[in-house]
Amino acid sequence: MDLIYIIREYWPMFARGAEMTLFLTVTSALLAFLIGSIVAVMRIGPIPPLRAAASVYIEIMRAIPLLALIILFLVALPKIGIFYSTTISAILTLGIYTGAYVAEALRAGFRTVPKGQIEAARALGMTFRGMFLNVLLPQSIRSVIPPMGNLLISNIKATALAGAVGVQEIYWAAARVNFDSARSIAVFTLAAICYLCIALPTGFLWRKLEARMKIVR
Amino acid sequence: MSKDSNFLFDDMGPRAKRRVRIGSAIATLLIIWSLWVIYNRLESNGQFEGRRWALFTHHGTWLFLLGGLGNTMLAAVLTACISFPLSILMALARLSKNPILSKPAVAFVEFFRSMPLVILILFIAVTAPASGIFKMSGLWVLVTGMTMYYISVFSEVVRAGIISLPSGQREAAKALGMDYKQTMRLVELPQALYAMTPAIMSQLLFLVQDTSIGYIIPYEELLRRGRDIESYLPISILQTYLVVTLVYAIVSLSMLALTNRIERNRNISTPRAPKGTPKVAASA
Numbered sequence: 475m476d477l478i479y480i481i482r483e484y485w486p487m488f489a490r491g492a493e494m495t496l497f498l499t500v501t502s503a504l505l506a507f508l509i510g511s512i513v514a515v516m517r518i519g520p521i522p523p524l525r526a527a528a529s530v531y532i533e534i535m536r537a538i539p540l541l542a543l544i545i546l547f548l549v550a551l552p553k554i555g556i557f558y559s560t561t562i563s564a565i566l567t568l569g570i571y572t573g574a575y576v577a578e579a580l581r582a583g584f585r586t587v588p589k590g591q592i593e594a595a596r597a598l599g600m601t602f603r604g605m606f607l608n609v610l611l612p613q614s615i616r617s618v619i620p621p622m623g624n625l626l627i628s629n630i631k632a633t634a635l636a637g638a639v640g641v642q643e644i645y646w647a648a649a650r651v652n653f654d655s656a657r658s659i660a661v662f663t664l665a666a667i668c669y670l671c672i673a674l675p676t677g678f679l680w681r682k683l684e685a686r687m688k689i690v691r
Numbered sequence: 692m693s694k695d696s697n698f699l700f701d702d703m704g705p706r707a708k709r710r711v712r713i714g715s716a717i718a719t720l721l722i723i724w725s726l727w728v729i730y731n732r733l734e735s736n737g738q739f740e741g742r743r744w745a746l747f748t749h750h751g752t753w754l755f756l757l758g759g760l761g762n763t764m765l766a767a768v769l770t771a772c773i774s775f776p777l778s779i780l781m782a783l784a785r786l787s788k789n790p791i792l793s794k795p796a797v798a799f800v801e802f803f804r805s806m807p808l809v810i811l812i813l814f815i816a817v818t819a820p821a822s823g824i825f826k827m828s829g830l831w832v833l834v835t836g837m838t839m840y841y842i843s844v845f846s847e848v849v850r851a852g853i854i855s856l857p858s859g860q861r862e863a864a865k866a867l868g869m870d871y872k873q874t875m876r877l878v879e880l881p882q883a884l885y886a887m888t889p890a891i892m893s894q895l896l897f898l899v900q901d902t903s904i905g906y907i908i909p910y911e912e913l914l915r916r917g918r919d920i921e922s923y924l925p926i927s928i929l930q931t932y933l934v935v936t937l938v939y940a941i942v943s944l945s946m947l948a949l950t951n952r953i954e955r956n957r958n959i960s961t962p963r964a965p966k967g968t969p970k971v972a973a974s975a
Contacts, residue, residue, distance in 0.1 A: 520703070520711050523718040537943035539900035542914055542936045550932045553925070554736055627805065634807035638907050645809060658817040665810055673805035 476660035484651045491637075491647035492668050498564060498633045498643060499672075503626055505569030510576025517581055528577065535574030541635050543571055548639045564636040572629050579625065583618035584610060616687045623680035630673050644668045733929075743927050747934060752920065759916030760938060766830060766902045766912060770837040771895060777838070778845030783875065785850055800843040809904055812836035816908045829910030833902065841898055848890045852883030888957070892950040896943055903939070913938060 481488075517528035535543075547567045548560060558566075587610055595605040637645030648665035652658050703711065733739065746752050784796035803811070815836050819827045827835070856879055864874040884891070905912040911919075917935035921928045 520707075521714040521718055522711075523715050523722060527718070527722055533944065533947070534940065536896075536947065537940040538936050539903040539914070539939055541903040541906060542932070542939055545906075545914070545918075546929075546932050546936060550921075550929045553928050554738065556732065556736070631805075631807040634809045635904075638809055645807065645813075648810070649813070652817060658814075662810060662814040662817065666806055666814070669807055669810060670802070670805055674801070677805065 476657045477663060480651065480655060480657060480660045480664055484647075484655070487647040487651060488644065488664060488668060491642065491644035492672070494561075494641065494643040495630070495633050495668075495672060498561070498568065498636065498641065499626075499630050502565045502568035502572065502633075503629050505565060506572035506576050506625070506629070507622075509569060509573030510580055513573060513577035514580035514584070517577060518584060532574045532577055535571055536578075540568075540571050540632055541638070543567055544635055544639055548636070548641075560641055564633075564641045568629065568632055568636065572625055572632070575625055576622070579618050579621040580614065582621070583614035586617045587613045613689065616689050619680075619684050619687050623677065623684065626680065627673055627677055630669070630676065634669070738929055743930050746920070746924055746927055747930070755920065756913065756916055756935065756938060759911060759913040760942070762830070762910065762916075763899070763902045763905075763912040766833050766837070766905060766910065767895075767899045769830075769834045770841055770902075771898055773834070774838045774841040775845055778842045779849055779880065781842055781846035782849035782853065785846065786853060796846075800846055803839050803843040804847070806840070808836065808840050808901055809907060811839060812904055812908060829905065829908045832908055833905045833910050833912075837898065837901060837904075840901075841894070844894055845891065848887050848894060849880075849883060851890075852887035853879055855886065856882055889950065889954050892946070892953065896946050896950070899942065899946065900939065 513528045513531060516524040517532070519525065544564075544567050548563050551557070552563075591609055591613075592605060595609045600608070633641075633643055634645040637643045637647075637649070640646065644665050648661050652661040655661065737743070781796055781800065784792040785800065787793050787796075812833060815827070816829075816832045819832060860878055860882065861874060864878040869877065902912055903914040906914040906918065909915050913935055917931050921931045924931070
């Protein structure tokens with residue numbers, strides 16, 4: 475059968491591809507979380523230029539397709555001589571893109587904390603920092619776990635777009651092997667299996683985490 | 692100051708105001724400085740030379756790009772119109788008590804939701820001609836792949852909408868003697884869809900943006916047309932993609948504005964009763 479043939483002949487390519495996909499997912503997710511947290515704090519903080527910059531950034535990222543951004547950073551900029559390693563560019567691009575969505579999710583999370591709690595914290599004489607770190611953050615972190623899971627899954631899927639412009643992950647490996655072996659159905663079935671093997675367990679584990687961390691009100 | 696920050700701080704006193712002013716000054720300088728760095732990097736690369744932008748003075752370029760935008764919208768509208776009705780059926784199948792209906796629906800939704808859209812579309816693009824049964828144009832390859840994906844996405848949204856309805860709605864409909872079909876058509880679906888309008892709108896935004904995958908098949912949509920221009924005039928590569936990105940941004944931002952408008956008006960207007968609702972005299 476074609477599928478077995480493909481696995482036997484080309485498994486190192488797919489294994490390396492899966493490794494790259496995982497690496498890209500994890501690093502870009504961490505970067506996105508870092509960017510997202512900073513931008514979310516900028517967005518709700520008291521300094522007007524930072525608020526404006528944060529909301530412009532979020533709006534722009536929501537308004538452009540990821541593939542357009544990837545092509546801009548991984549195809550157009552290298553061709554005019556502004557070039558970093560493809561992997562680093564891919565991590566940066568995915569991190570910057572997903573970061574905006576993380577910021578939005580965090581901001582929505584801040585809103586789920588009942589207003590009375592913040593007023594209570596203020597009535598108790600807490601400073602903004604004390605209120606933020608001890609009241610707002612611990613609760614909103616837990617309420618943003620479900621949207622973060624969705625973002626993580628879409629980040630896994632987004633790495634495939636980076637494969638389309640030459641980052642050597644599963645999609646790239648599949649396109650290569652397909653060109654090489656001309657057994658397209660088997661090749662893409664295997665690629666699909668690889669993605670499902672990454673995405674489905676991640677989703678499952680995340681739902682476990684969600685159930686554990688759920689706020690019972 | 693926007694609404695959500697009002698309750699985070701007290702009204703500021705003179706000292707806090709001074710701090711905010713200092714912070715604002717520093718932040719403004721930082722923002723201007725980073726824009727300046729980017730500008731300089733591009734300027735020293737010669738990206739602002741007139742010859743690199745010259746192609747955008749020809750109206751033919753714009754017509755070509757707008758044609759691409761038309762193709763983008765065509766693919767998006769086709770996908771939305773096909774996938775949305777099917778997604779309602781999928782949601783109903785998944786909610787059904789009959790495992791013959793619900794099990795395959797769960798499998799379908801989970802499978803297509805966890806799969807990168809590019810893989811799906813390329814799979815169709817590569818295997819459709821290989822199977823030799825039917826020939827598909829780029830448009831239909833794109834629309835088929837996206838429809839599979841968006842059926843599962845929209846069906847999750849619709850399902851969440853139906854689940855989140857208070858159970859009293861269903862019980863009241865039952866008590867009035869409505870059967871399953873009437874309950875769904877007249878009571879549950881209209882309210883679920885109304886409640887889910889913001890979620891549906893934001894998925895529609897993703898749908899429009901996802902048509903850019905047509906770049907790979909290839910289908911002559913906006914991003915692909917950008918590539919066509921760029922391969923014809925390689926010196927304008929950055930400019931072309933910047934303009935294409937800008938066009939996407941304009942389309943998306945107008946959709947976002949529409950979404951916000953709908954969301955603002957939601958509190959004022961109530962959903963209209965669907966056709967076929969028995970008329971009840973308003974009680975005094």
